[in-house]
Amino acid sequence: MELITRHVETGCQKRHMELITRHVEAGCQKRHMELITRHVETGCVTYLDHAGTTLYPESLLREFYQDICTNVYGNPHSHNPSSRLTHDTVEHVRYRILQHFNTTPDEYSVIFTSGSTAALKLVAESFPWRPPTAAEPASQFCYLTDNHTSVVGIRGVTSALGVVSLPVSPEEIEARAKDVAQSEGSSCQTPHLFCYPAQSNFSGRKYPLGYVRGIQARQLYPACDSKGRWFVLLDAASFASCSPLDLQEHPADFVPFSFYKIFGFPTGLGALLVRNDTAALLRKTYFGGGTAAAYLAGDNYYVPTPNMASRFEDGTISFLDIIALNHSFDSLHMLTGGMDKIQLHTFGLTRYTYMLLSSLCHGNGQPVAQIYSDSEFENPSTQGSILNFNLMDCHGQMIGYSQVDKLASLFNIHVRTGCFCNTGACQLFLGITNQVVKSNLQAGHVCGDNIDLVDGRPTGSVRVSFGYMSTFQDCQNFLNFVADCFVEKPVKVDQDKLDRLKSNTSSKGSSLCLLPLLTNGKPDHIDEREHASTDPVVNQCGGKAITKDAKSHEKVQTLTNIYIYPIKSCAAFEVTDWPVGALGLLHDRGWMVVNGNRVCLNQKREPRLCLIHPEIYLSSNTLLLQASGMNTICVPLENHNEPHQSHRVCQNKVCGDRVETVDCGDEAASWLSEFLGQPCRLIRQSPDFSRDMKKGHEKEVSSTALSLVNEAQYLIVNRASVDLQESSDDHQPLDTQKLINRFRPNLVISGKEPFEEDDWSYLIIGNTHFQVTFGVYLVHQSLEDSNSTLSVGYQFQMCFRLSGL
Template sequence: MAGEAAQPGVEPLAFARFLDSSPQPFVYGYGGRSLREMREREFGRLAGTVYLDHAGATLFPQSQLTSFTKDLMENLYGNPHSQNISSKLTYETVEQVRYRILAHFCTSPEDYTVIFTAGSTAALKLVAEAFPWVSPGPESSGSRFCYLTDSHTSVVGMRKVTTAMNVTCIPVRPEDMWLAEKQDAAAAGDPDHQPPHLFCYPAQSNFSGSRYPLSWIGEVKSGQMRPVSAPGKWYVLLDAAAYVGTSPLDLSVHQADFVPISFYKIFGFPTGLGALLVNNRTAPLLRKTYFGGGTAAAYLAGEDFYIPRESVAERFEDGTISFLDVIALKHGFDALENLTGGMECIRQHTFTLARYTYASLTALRYPNGAPVVRIYSDSEFSSPEVQGPVISFNVLDDDGNIIGYSQVDKMASLHNIHVRTGCFCNTGACQRHLGISDEMVKKHLQAGHVCGDDMDLINGQPTGSVRISFGYMSTLEDAQAFLRFIIATWLHPSLSQPLLPATPRQAGAPPAEMEAQNTMPATMDRGGLSPQEDALADPGVWNSSPTTVDAVTLCLPLLEATRTQRTPSEKTAGIPGGGLGSHVVTNLYLYPIKSCAAFEVTRWPLGNQGLLYDRSWMVVNHNGICLSQKQEPRLCLIQPIIDLQRRVMIIKAQGMEPIEVPLEENSERAQICQSKVCADRVNAYDCGEKISAWLSRFFGRPCHLIKQSSDFRRNPRRKHGKDQPACTTTTLSLVNEAQYLLINRSSVLELQRQLNRSGENGKEELFPMKDLISRFRANIITNGTRAFEEEKWDGISVGSLHFQDACAWRTSAPGNLLDFPMVWTLRAGPGCLVVLQCSWWLSLLLTLSLPASLRKKLAVRVKVPWAFGSPNLKSATIIYIPH
């Protein structure tokens, strides 16, 4: 069925055809309950969003929070360790929730105990510390701790506890368990007089969604199957955190000794609350050292005397549990039952979506027959018994080369599609599926790659993958939106034919009347510019409003030819004079408030962090989180103007009286705060209640304006390994990457030509220059003579100021368009954006002595690698990134 798409590469497999051609019945939705109405009523915040990270965290319904808050408003809940009326109400309610949890897993208090923890990780740590490990000695080989290599980091991390006790840790591959022969349980001897062993495995892989047999529980415990050959009694920990979010688990049949779970994986709320379900036959073996409040029946402060409580839960729940969050679970169970009918319905619904998406993805082919994606799975999604609603994959180009997951993630974000990338805290499965050896992991670390970063390819080898996962509120529209994104972004059947129709403006984008408000007051000198370049010099071009362009997805194969068809004389032009053609600075812009409108200048002083006051302020929400135009499109309508003589910044916006903010705040009155920019901590101060009220009134929600503290130093990050150059003494303002951004107008002009030529037979201008240029938000604009010539630049000089390219460590094989610093990618959909990687991030060389300035009409001298090498120039940083 994977190859049955009617038009491979153009549209995803029709859902009706998928259902008709399936040998087994698939269930979509929840019977008489309208999934569409449920989405609109309970998950209205998902409008315009495709959320596909339910394995990371599922979403809570509105009715759950409404019911929970109503409960809190109507009832008085006290500390359950007290004996007053409100405390007794809390205690009894918590006990009822324990019973509800056990019933959910088809068991009872006679067989299992619920121990509340701070999450499934805390539950695993509890087992590691309390399990009755036996160290090896003269009469015993000691305990064994075995875990499946396809396990979450938190499971593997248990070995640090066991290693400290000299317990042997043995990782077990999934293949070894599948191929293990059944053994005679009687041959194991008397297990009661031999050391205890623990085997941990996941019910569902959080990397690939593969599901492992629950029958292993009974087989390992009975001795019929052994992870390793060792005399003793085996206990089983079933990591069910990923599994129970979309599937029922019957503990009356599969009686694991320990079952850690995480409730936000099931309900979405509350977070930070998990539980360890302990088999009551195993509980007496657990040993505990630390004791906290509420766990003691009696103890002495002056003597080593302590008697624990008899209740297993009370013995292991140190301190006061998060009792209000526990009470919230009741409303989670109620909402889940009311909305879906139960976990079996959720299992069928989510698997149907996953199976359909899998079938559609595997059907996608390039014109040469090459697959578009590579899926990492141990099954062919044949049934929910062997596969969960999770798909882990990488996108391929038509030559079979992997496109880095970071690139896919960025493109998905432009479509407002939420995915997960990396190894998902499961290095073992990541290595196994991607073919990464232990030695390669260590080399990747030396190259600068760490878990959770965006270094997706090293020497062409992927360091992770993309993961999508479905939840009970996921819809067919979610799956098809994702599939169309893959098709529209990487599969182009024709240069001249659109894949997808144009779509309306994205919800939340500023209306058309707003777009005209953000024009620049400065006057440009157009002397010597061609008519095309003259269009670029129009101040209106630098409207930083994210205007919407109705567009289609296009491919640009001609770009490669444009960039490669250069004669040797062209490549060496200007050597040794240092340049390829003549260049002049035509425009200078700074952006005083991050993500707000540009301020054009003719001449401007430099500071230690770039253009003086460039990205020195930013707007934050009530939690201190920096707002971007993705969250608040109206930021583009905020127009800051710097008045150096009066030492104030004037801020304007439509419908608002202008307001002034001092360029420097009195340090004694300033309220110091902290925020983050691109994961970097920054010290800042609040600019006051007056501007806060002004911004809050304009945006319709609480906001503050903060300014980076003048005495705070923020250095560029070294992203590409320890051996790569970095300006450790260069300091940054609130910019994302580096001090300056430079673009070559000739390259952008060529891009516009290619885009409009590739449109509807060239009949209309799909990408007006002002909409295209405004995406860069550049500081320095030059009038380069050739498109894409900056690929050969190794450094530049603007007047007497020197910059150097430090991006020479690209190691990808040549010939692939995605391997070049210029990657032009278009997307179709609401709020059409263009992702461009042809801009230069610059850091000024450290020979700068203030005062210094930049101005228009300054000559720009460029250096190619074999001509550049002035001994007086120190290393600086230029990073190619998409804007």
């Protein structure tokens, strides 16, 4: 803690603190600061996913509620007084949007959409793509490889029309630029479209807004290589959340964005800004209500309305959400003073986090983080409020992003993981080839899942991002989390790198970048004496090294405990012997509790689940539910004798997988609802439903059926590993058994070496053979094992992997 404190104090001198104070006083008066601290109640959440969506302030909701309680807003397609009020208010909001981007209705039109993706789709379907002719070339759709999926998806439209789609790497735009005479190709009227993001949603890199005019004037690649008229689609979805965009200076032809990324509320609403000079090019095929000046039902006759926005807004717009934008703008300016201050504030937080995270080292000097960035966060004009990285252990091996995400959730730190719908940037920074992407898909990895490592290589990364209500304390909470859970002690800082980063700041932002503009005061710094997470994966580098110099190294050890978890996330049921079923231990995770919306409850959502103690009695075919203050209730293990209504089949999801479940009836539902204080139902996995374990882990396993478990059929814990963790931490409040219970294992063994289980290939307990899939998860090695029984006291044997594997 003292080490990090010294670094913070040397990097944040008094003059910087005074500057911040002046900024806060100038842009955010005390009453506004109080409003920001009363931001929508988040319950000690450290929210670091503002690039996904920012949060909404209490004042916005309060003012919007007061507005719709006071005024009557009718359908704007009608002409009664309430409808005219809606129409006039919506038009005022359009003006405020244009004002926000420093332009006017004379220059741009605002088309409301459901979001940025819908705006991009509108351009794709309305742009006048041309196939090749004898006189002129075909249209081209060119896009930066560092683009959102929704941009790359435009090629799905263009390919069907015979239009060329050309991906362009960021380096090519300027490197392949060349001077083109203004008169050259001026007679060619073929329209081409180039799309690039003002800010990468992956790394936060800000691309030069000067590209807009450069492409339009055919001075930059690829426009300089093709005759015709070039139009620019500037994706502002990520950029507009924390940065000012001046369309007078950078007049892009099309600008899509989503309002929730700027204000947090309303969601499901975005816009496409279209240059009026360009609007005449767009063509629509479908026409909906409110878009026609005249049409005939019995003849193919249609004339669009002359109003640009109305022509493309099919049907009734989301007028109440649009009216809410009025209050969104009010709150934003009242709380922050404008986008310029937001940009400096969020960049300061991001830069501070980058400086310390990139300088953090394990006790052996190995860096903790691999950061994916094209800059060293010197200037807010080139870097946004996004920090993208992967963490590494003390041996330089990558730690999967799912592991980071899960532990962050336990600390109530909200981050984003994966590839963030930007495969191009993900491939570039992580070194993933096209063939690897295809191979990963064959291995079972798809976008959005939690398969974070394939053959030890990351399939994605971790992203933290800041918003205008983010604070210095958020940075500290995140850095403390990383140091506590992922850094081998003692925590070290690369002082030379930190000194270089502190001095490597542009003159434009030098006095504003080292510290955030809003701060909760002096932070709680990282304490070198604090222990790391109790997770063995996190702390594997602190365990005793295991020699793997033999092909087969067998030891005889003992199974000490067997735990069944009949109901997912509820308390364990300890037994001394238990049958092995096709899905694992018989009836393990066979049931789960869902809320009124049929969403599975876990201990993070409902901590009181751990107070429910289920017990299974095979002789009477019953499941008993017990909890303090409640009568014991019996639930049949099978519902074959129940009325049909009590065991209706329904669909649910577990870890993203669809599962077929059976409702256990109203009596169990009433018992759970009373104890948990919310509408709940008990459901079990349908005996006729089969769910297979995901592929893509370190070892190939045959198709393995699962119950309602998250990962695999069994979790095994080695007492020696937990003993080492407990003994190495003088401040550990839990004894070994309580630490074991935290892991919620199925099997506990008395191992001889800490963390030797990380290197097992297979093991035999009694007569049951298991294959180790990843970490310390097990599956049956053969179907014959499904009829066996496990008992406490059984000896077992294991085999280590070959050295180097």
